[in-house]
Amino acid sequence: AQSVSQHNHHVILSEAASLELGCNYSYGGTVNLFWYVQYPGQHLQLLLKYFSGDPLVKGIKGFEAEFIKSKFSFNLRKPSVQWSDTAEYFCAALMGGSYIPTFGRGTSLIVHP
Amino acid sequence: NAGVTQTPKFQVLKTGQSMTLQCAQDMNHEYMSWYRQDPGMGLRLIHYSVGAGITDQGEVPNGYNVSRSTTEDFPLRLLSAAPSQTSVYFCASSDVNEQFFGPGTRLTVL
Numbered sequence: 559a560q561s562v563s564q565h566n567h568h569v570i571l572s573e574a575a576s577l578e579l580g581c582n583y584s585y586g587g588t589v590n591l592f593w594y595v596q597y598p599g600q601h602l603q604l605l606l607k608y609f610s611g612d613p614l615v616k617g618i619k620g621f622e623a624e625f626i627k628s629k630f631s632f633n634l635r636k637p638s639v640q641w642s643d644t645a646e647y648f649c650a651a652l653m654g655g656s657y658i659p660t661f662g663r664g665t666s667l668i669v670h671p
Numbered sequence: 672n673a674g675v676t677q678t679p680k681f682q683v684l685k686t687g688q689s690m691t692l693q694c695a696q697d698m699n700h701e702y703m704s705w706y707r708q709d710p711g712m713g714l715r716l717i718h719y720s721v722g723a724g725i726t727d728q729g730e731v732p733n734g735y736n737v738s739r740s741t742t743e744d745f746p747l748r749l750l751s752a753a754p755s756q757t758s759v760y761f762c763a764s765s766d767v768n769e770q771f772f773g774p775g776t777r778l779t780v781l
Contacts, residue, residue, distance in 0.1 A: 567711070592769070601761060601772040602714075609768075648714065650770075657702045657721065657765060658729075663713035 560585045560653045564662035571639055572670050579634040579665050581649030590652040591632040592659060593623055597645045605647075608632065619643070641671045673697055677762050677773035684752040684780045692747040692776050694762030702765045703745040704729070705737065707758040708775075714761070720745055752780045 565580040583589060593605040606617025613625040623634045632649060646666050650659040678693045696703065704719035716729030718737040726737050734756060736748040745764075749756060757780045762773040 564713075590767075594770075601774050602763075602770075603772075604769050607769065657767065658704050658716065658719045659765075659770060661706075661714040661716075663711070 560651075560660055562649055562651050562660050562662040564647075564649050564665050566665045567663065568666045568668075570668045570670070573641055574638050575669075577634070577636040577639045577643070577667070579647055579649075579667070581632045581634065581662060582630050583632070583649075583651045583653065583660075584630065585651070585653040587654060590659075591623075591625060592650040592652075593617065593621070593632075593634050594648045594650060595645050596648065596664075602648065605634070639667075639669050641669050643667060644669045675762055675764050675771050675773035677760075677776050679776060680774065682776060682778050684749075684778065686752060686754060686780060688752050690749055690752065692749075692760055692762075692778075694745045694747065694773060695743050696745075696764040696771070697743065698764060698766075698771065699742060700764040700766050700771075701742070703739070704763050704765070704770075705735070705745070705747045706761045706763065707731065707756075708761060709758050717747065717760075749778075752778075754780045756780050 561584045563582045591608045594602040596602045608615045608625045616622045648664045649662040675696045701722045705717040706714040715731045720726045720739040760776045763770045
């Protein structure tokens with residue numbers, strides 16, 4: 559079955575630390591990949607997306623993600639996190655021609671000031 | 672352009688009561704979906720629609736009904752509420768590029 563896995567369920571960092579959140583998908587065909595962020599008490603917002611082209615995608619607020627097809631991965635990175643990055647992060651994928659994405663279980667990030 | 676709107680924002684029900692969560696979008700998207708969000712479970716798809724008059728089940732459809740009589744509206748009905756349906760419910764509409772989420776409804780079933 560098509561699925562999206564996020565390996566880090568809870569991450570705690572200090573401000574200025576670097577961040578990398580893992581995301582893997584299980585599908586051998588063409589995929590469209592997304593990272594969404596949910597700040598406390600809010601709804602999900604798009605951080606960045608990859609459809610094709612340069613596998614290194616830059617999003618809002620200094621986030622970037624790299625698509626590695628051979629590893630079925632789309633990891634999210636930020637070189638220096640801020641307290642305001644405290645949120646839940648969801649990886650999602652459109653697979654098999656579907657227009658309804660499959661979501662990972664999310665990663666809760668807490669950044670200490 | 673309001674995007675995706677949901678009502679109510681909060682609701683408390685007693686076991687066995689029924690209610691409808693409303694969702695509307697003004698972006699003329701064909702695709703709409705309902706998710707529930709529970710701690711540690713991420714987002715789970717309840718039902719979705721690929722256009723007016725067309726709906727299908729997602730991962731966790733039991734206890735919920737949907738209909739799509741217009742492009743704009745996609746209500747979610749709880750037929751007989753159970754404590755296991757206590758959750759935060761998000762409606763989303765999407766095009767090929769992105770999903771847009773509503774603000775959510777926090778439902779508690781006593």
